[in-house]
Every structure is written in C-alpha cells, then in structure tokens.
Amino acid sequence: AKLSGLQKSSFSVTDPLTPYKDVTSYNNFYEFDTDKSSPAQMAGTLNTRPWTVAVEGEVKRPKVYDIEDLLKLVPLEERIYRLRCVEGWSMVIPWVGFSLSELIKQVEPTGNAKFVEFTTLHDPKQFPGQRSGVLDWPYVEGLRIDEAMNPLTLMAVGLYGEVLPNQNGAPVRLVVPWKYGFKSAKSIVKIRFVSKPTNSSWMKANPREYGFFANVNPNVDHPRWSQAKERRIGEFFKRETLMYNGYGDQVARMYAGLDLKKYF
Amino acid sequence: MKFFPALKALVFLACLIPLARLGWFGYTSQLGANPIELITRSTGTWTLVFLMITLGVTPLRKLTGWSWLIKLRRMLGLYAFFYVCLHFTTYIWLDQFFDPQTIYKDIIKRPFITVGFAAFLLLIPLAVTSTNKMVKRLGGKRWQQLHRLVYIIATFGVIHYWWLVKKDITQPVIYAIVLSVLLGYRALVWLRKTKSANLSSSHSKPMLKPSQQNS
Numbered sequence: 001a002k003l004s005g006l007q008k009s010s011f012s013v014t015d016p017l018t019p020y021k022d023v024t025s026y027n028n029f030y031e032f033d034t035d036k037s038s039p040a041q042m043a044g045t046l047n048t049r050p051w052t053v054a055v056e057g058e059v060k061r062p063k064v065y066d067i068e069d070l071l072k073l074v075p076l077e078e079r080i081y082r083l084r085c086v087e088g089w090s091m092v093i094p095w096v097g098f099s100l101s102e103l104i105k106q107v108e109p110t111g112n113a114k115f116v117e118f119t120t121l122h123d124p125k126q127f128p129g130q131r132s133g134v135l136d137w138p139y140v141e142g143l144r145i146d147e148a149m150n151p152l153t154l155m156a157v158g159l160y161g162e163v164l165p166n167q168n169g170a171p172v173r174l175v176v177p178w179k180y181g182f183k184s185a186k187s188i189v190k191i192r193f194v195s196k197p198t199n200s201s202w203m204k205a206n207p208r209e210y211g212f213f214a215n216v217n218p219n220v221d222h223p224r225w226s227q228a229k230e231r232r233i234g235e236f237f238k239r240e241t242l243m244y245n246g247y248g249d250q251v252a253r254m255y256a257g258l259d260l261k262k263y264f
Numbered sequence: 265m266k267f268f269p270a271l272k273a274l275v276f277l278a279c280l281i282p283l284a285r286l287g288w289f290g291y292t293s294q295l296g297a298n299p300i301e302l303i304t305r306s307t308g309t310w311t312l313v314f315l316m317i318t319l320g321v322t323p324l325r326k327l328t329g330w331s332w333l334i335k336l337r338r339m340l341g342l343y344a345f346f347y348v349c350l351h352f353t354t355y356i357w358l359d360q361f362f363d364p365q366t367i368y369k370d371i372i373k374r375p376f377i378t379v380g381f382a383a384f385l386l387l388i389p390l391a392v393t394s395t396n397k398m399v400k401r402l403g404g405k406r407w408q409q410l411h412r413l414v415y416i417i418a419t420f421g422v423i424h425y426w427w428l429v430k431k432d433i434t435q436p437v438i439y440a441i442v443l444s445v446l447l448g449y450r451a452l453v454w455l456r457k458t459k460s461a462n463l464s465s466s467h468s469k470p471m472l473k474p475s476q477q478n479s
Contacts, residue, residue: 030432
C-alpha cells in the first residue's frame, strides 16, 4: 500500500538507492530464521494489525499507542539513509517514518530517563525463529537518551514510499543510521525509558563481539573480521566504511572524549 | 564390476552439479542480493561435503564390502580440492580483489581465515601426490602417512566454518558430528587392532612354550 503526502528530508543522502528487491529479500531477521532469504518467504506469518506500542517507564505520560495513531502522530517523511550491517555489507534505503524525538516529546521523560529500551514482539506463532534459542527472546535493544533524541533517529513505518514489508520489521521499527543494523530493533511493541543501560540481546549473546554503542567504526574491528570496508549490495568492489557511517557531522559530538575501542 | 567405468563417469558428472548450479544461478540472475557471499558460501560448503564424502569411502567400503568404492576415492578427494580452489579464488579475487595487504592481515589476524588457509595449504600436497606415479615414488606406506593429513584438514575446515558464523552454529555442528563419526570409526578400528595385537602377543607366550606350563 502506498503512503501519500510524504515530506522530503534534509537528512537524506544522495547515494544511489539499493534496489527494492534486494532491500526486501536480503534481511537479517532472526525472529523468522537465521539465513537472509527466509524472512521474505516466511513473512506472511506475521500479523501487523491490530498492533500497539506501549511507551512506558520513566515518563510522565505513559501511553499505549495504536499503530494507526502512530502513523498519524506527525507528518511522515521520506529519508534516504545508509544502512551498514555489522557483517560487512551495506545498503541505501529510502525509509518512511518520523523522528523518534517527536514521540519522546509527547510522553515527557522524567529526569531518571537516561536510556531507552526497545522490545520486539515475542510470539513464536508469528515468529517461528523464536522457537530456537539462537538469541535470548524477546529481542531487546537500547539507546542512550541523547541518541534516541537525535533527529536522525527514525521510527520507520515504510520504505520506497510504501508500507513497511513484514521482513523489514513491520509495522514499526527503529532506524539508527550511524550504528550497525542490529541496533535498529524491528516490529517494536514496547518502548521503555529506564535509568540503566540495556543489556541487549546481542550483548547477552556475545558481549565480547557486540557492545552497547555499536557505532559504525572502520577503525574498530569485529573480533573475527575487519570493519574497514564494506560491500554495498549491488556493487562489485568493496568500499571504505565511513566513520559513523558518514553521519559524523550529526552525531560525533555525542561521543566526544569517549574511548571508542572500549565502548564499541 | 562391469559397469564401473560408466558409474565413475556418472559420479564425475554428478560432482560438477554444485558448480553447474552456481553457473545456472548466475545466468538466470538468481544469485541474490549478495552474489559474492553466495558463491563463497556455496564453494566452501561443497569443499566440506566432498571432504566428508571422501572420508566416508573407507568406512562405507568396510561396512558394505563394496571394494570398488576405493576406486572413486581419489576423484572425490580431488573434487574437494577443486571446490576449495574455487572457494579460495572467490575470496582473493571477487571478495578482496587481490588486495595483498588486506588478505595478509586477514590471514594473520582472523583465526577463522588462518585455520581455513592452513587447511587449503595442507590440501595442496595431497592433490599433488594423488597420481599413481607419486604413490609409487613415495611408497605406499609413506604415501598413506602423508594422506592422513586429511584428518587434520577436515577438522580445520569444520573449525573454519564454526568460527565464521555469527551466532547460529547449527550447520557447523552438523559437520562436526559427521566428522566425529568418520574419525571416531577410524579410532575404533585402530583401538581394536592394537588391542587384538596385544592380546595375541600375550596369548602367544604360553602357547609357544608349553613345556614351561608343566613345570
């Protein structure tokens, strides 16, 4: 289904777009399966209506949002972002969504809200991959509150001008373009404001390999492979990976003075 | 066996199916969003499969009594080498595009590449000495000793796979189990052999000198 009346965004990059077919058929979505072609084939088991997102924790106005209300919260924008996977490949995707900060403003976080935690739907009937113990379900990810408030941080509800396909994290997912893709939780049912950093699913799975920040950084390798280069899907030659995935102007100041090797 | 030459030709062609499949996928643009990854994975997988099949020849021959199986082993082993060459070429050509610095760093720094590269290097002498001429030149016993390297090579191959997966180790575990069975069989045979050798040598003493028993 088409999404209409989309606003253009100044955050969009001008890189050529990754074809729709590749964006929607090459997905890491362990809730379905651990290989990348299965999510597109299995996505029919996920039912995205009715759907609610509970916003709770350290906020003055907790609220359970119906997905239809979220779609109308603010005018939707199209934002063309780079996506860099921790595995060493990347895409350029025209997302549709709104800044997470718009939602955060509505619920008014308290002074104790230092971090934000995102939880993916946990339902092995809809997500057959959750029957395996490959990750600690439900999938949980977290951001520092300033990262969550950064205008780049997007709640995506669509791509290529259409409603988000299930395999891409429908009906609503996070997109944090300067971090590795796994930080961007999909099919979100809960957003919780907390005082302590989240121990995310990937941190629990392997704390030595996956850290809380997971900022794209060509100078800090994954323990088992280099992060200096990436293969842009559709391109033959690998390209150099950019610091903060090329979003340094918008985000570098948040990490001033932080030892990025230690806080990877 | 009368039909053996035909059977051998059939197996030879069947072993080319994985490559033909990749070619067909390429021709019909079915290699997916990340073709280089798919080719790397596929050639790596088939290397492991052919190593396992090659290691399966001896146990299967002993269990079934089909002695002609041994005559296929060299070809199957060479197919393992063939697919690892494709795997390695994909890596240095398509994946790294002959960037010596990156390749060198990869081999030194990344354990899964180190162990995979070691397995590849170790397989080369086995391929080189696979001809009848080389068997004669080395002598059967030395040749066999050299070719026992394949136990290490297959183990390295499984470790290579195990260390590269991000989280879901189902597939490498399957290979590890198959390899354990194949190597376990050999260990059992070896144990039984040494045991019976010991037994017969201890039994033989009184048998040889019956006069001592009387005294």
